[in-house]
Amino acid sequence: MRWIWIDRFEELVKGVSARAIKNVTLTEDHLHDHFPGFPVMPASLMLEGMAQTGGILLGDLHDFEHIVILAKVPKVTFHSWAVPGDSLAYDAQLLDHRPEGGTVAVKASVGERLVAEAEIVFVHLDQNDPKLGSIDQKNFVFSMKLMGVMEVGRAGSGTESAAGSKCEGT
């Protein structure tokens, strides 16, 4: 399973804010266990998506020179939940940054409904850092696989694609 908890990166204002979307779907196996008869997106995974959004925002600031690691979540509140069919928007604001790391504030919402808000602290680590080996890679906010979400939008909306011209032809 790929550890990517955002579907599309929608907006990035360098060093200021970022917005990503996560569409919740019943195709995700865990929703059948969380919970039987009441499928809701697990709060921990929502937080992961929020951290991935904020982590890319921080990583981009330094042109992805450092590995960005989720270090601490000083504040998080879940106000509501997200169910299959919901489109969760993660809006991250960069609060602070310094050579060792940074903090972001992220809000998760479905339409106008606020679902969760969190403050997340990240630390920077460099590829040649001796501490790197002892860290579980799951704590890495992004790998190059995750960076693929930034390419998703490039496929376009599908409306002006070859599919359209094919329709005309038939």
Add this chain to the structure above:
Amino acid sequence: MATYEETLAKIQEILADALGADEDEVSMSATLVGDLGAESIDFLDIVFNLEKTFDIKIKRGELFPENLAAEGDGLAVDGVVTEEGLAKLRERLPFADIDAFAAEPDVENIQDLFTVDMLVKFVTAKQAAGE
């Protein structure tokens, strides 16, 4: 200029928040690691909050130097900080109570130099210097 008590009160609030401690646990003499359970990650969180609350700039390693007494830096021999090491600590941590530490200068006690009182003095000096 804020008084010692005013600065202390704000720092107590920051630490209670960052470390999940009760404000009354955050006494002047409390050590960040031993008494309040701070971990290295928390130091970064604390630095962010000090900068924001007091409108100061703290350089990397200025308040919480990394790898203090790392092997091979000559600060300690057989786990005990040398006289020369003590002098270096005074230089790098001018607001820590090195005299009290010198009574039992084990490397493992270095973390006890980071106390609430030390943070108050550090912030007060930064503010006075207008940094």
